[in-house]
Amino acid sequence: MTEHETIRVxxxxxxxxxxxxxPEALNALNAQLMREVVAVAKELDADDGVGAIVxxxxxxAFAAGADIKEMATKSTAEMRADGHFDAWLEFxxxxxxxIAAVSGYALGGGxxxxxxxxxxxxxxxxxxxxxxxGLGVIPGIGGTQRLVRAVGYPKAAEIILTxxxxxxxxxxxxxxxxxxxxxxxLLEEAGKVAAGIAAKSLPALRAAKAAMDAALEVPLTEGLAxxxxxxTGLFDTADQKEGMAAFSEKREPRxxxx
Ligand code: CO8
Numbered sequence: 001m002t003e004h005e006t007i008r009v010x011x012x013x014x015x016x017x018x019x020x021x022x023p024e025a026l027n028a029l030n031a032q033l034m035r036e037v038v039a040v041a042k043e044l045d046a047d048d049g050v051g052a053i054v055x056x057x058x059x060x061a062f063a064a065g066a067d068i069k070e071m072a073t074k075s076t077a078e079m080r081a082d083g084h085f086d087a088w089l090e091f092x093x094x095x096x097x098x099i100a101a102v103s104g105y106a107l108g109g110g111x112x113x114x115x116x117x118x119x120x121x122x123x124x125x126x127x128x129x130x131x132x133x134g135l136g137v138i139p140g141i142g143g144t145q146r147l148v149r150a151v152g153y154p155k156a157a158e159i160i161l162t163x164x165x166x167x168x169x170x171x172x173x174x175x176x177x178x179x180x181x182x183x184x185x186l187l188e189e190a191g192k193v194a195a196g197i198a199a200k201s202l203p204a205l206r207a208a209k210a211a212m213d214a215a216l217e218v219p220l221t222e223g224l225a226x227x228x229x230x231x232t233g234l235f236d237t238a239d240q241k242e243g244m245a246a247f248s249e250k251r252e253p254r255x256x257x258x
Contacts, residue, residue: 006033009040014051014198015191016044026064027057029109031082033067038087045094048257051198051205053094054190055117056101057110059183062126065108068135088141092116095206097197101190102126103183107165112139115146118209120176121190122168123183128176131163149216151175201239202257207231 010017018040020027027033037055044050057063071079091113100106100117107129114120114128122128130143138144139160147156151174159166171177181189197205207230214223234240239255246253 004036004040006030007036007040011050012191013195014049015194016047016050016053018044018053018055020055020057020063023058023060025067025069026061026105027110028064028067028070029113030067030070031084034084034087038091041091041094041098045096048202050096051200051202051257052097052099052194054099054101054194055113056187056190057103057106059123059125060104061110062100062102062104062106063110063113064105065110065131066140085141088113088116092142095209096202097194097205097209099190099194099197101186102128102177103186108132108139108143109141112141112143112146114177115142115150118212119178119193121186121193122171122177122180123186124168124180125183126168126171126177126180127165128168128171129163129165130160131165133161134163147176199255201237201243201253201255203237203239204234204243207234 006020006022008019008021010019018037020033020037022028022030022033041053044053097119098117099119099121100114101121102114103123103126105127106114107127108131111128111130130139130147132138132140132143139147144160147159155174166176168177168180172180211223211227211230214226218226238258239253242255243253
């Protein structure tokens, strides 16, 4: 895998880790970090040796937003030409499970990046928020859409329109995050969750994610049809035969991830 300046990439068996690594800017998402994260995520998505991806930052910050200094003087035309929005869509289109392990600040684009992930594990020290209206802009990489879907309109509206911060406990209560864990156990817990997922059948994981994604996009009847299509589609995989044989034989499955 290529060398990077703003991230570190690590592999542990079938789990890949993307560590955001711009400590001088609290991991603010500048253009380079975006390019590196998206390129690596696509590489890992195409690698059958990877079953789950964890994105994490530092103890102090998951990411404190898009890079304010980089965009401060730009015009509308320049922002539209920058390619940020399509690039982050590619990240959100990763077909494998992606876990955000969030400690410290997850603000603005950092919160939006976490919301692009399937599972958000938050340290009890984590702080979320979409403070963009205080900068004269709005969330731009999914915050207005994904937060509304995650927590419902009234809560999302209060968070986005006031720009206030949301602590880990509240984030869990309202459904912004999947689960809160003690800060010193965050990475270990994220590793365990990711390894548990990565041990499951990869075709099944991809199908489950595609079907859940559809739940956010399409009417119920269409979503149910897509689910049935993906469910039955798995019956021609080696992993379905192995998974069900292992159940009958009272043993652990040995998946080939195909
Ligand atoms: N952009 C650029 N630099 C940042 C950012 C940021 N978002 N956040 C922090 N930094 C820098 C600081 O400028 C500082 O650098 P320096 O030492 O050179 O002055 C360094 O990181 C450390 O930060 P602080 O000294 O401010 O640390 P504190 O502990 O005092 O405060 C905070 C931490 C509260 C997180 C504070 O840094 C802060 O409020 N940051 C900005 C949070 C924010 O408003 N985020 C939203 C940004 S807008 C956005 O995300 C839009 C996304 C959609 C568009 C995507 C397309 C590009």
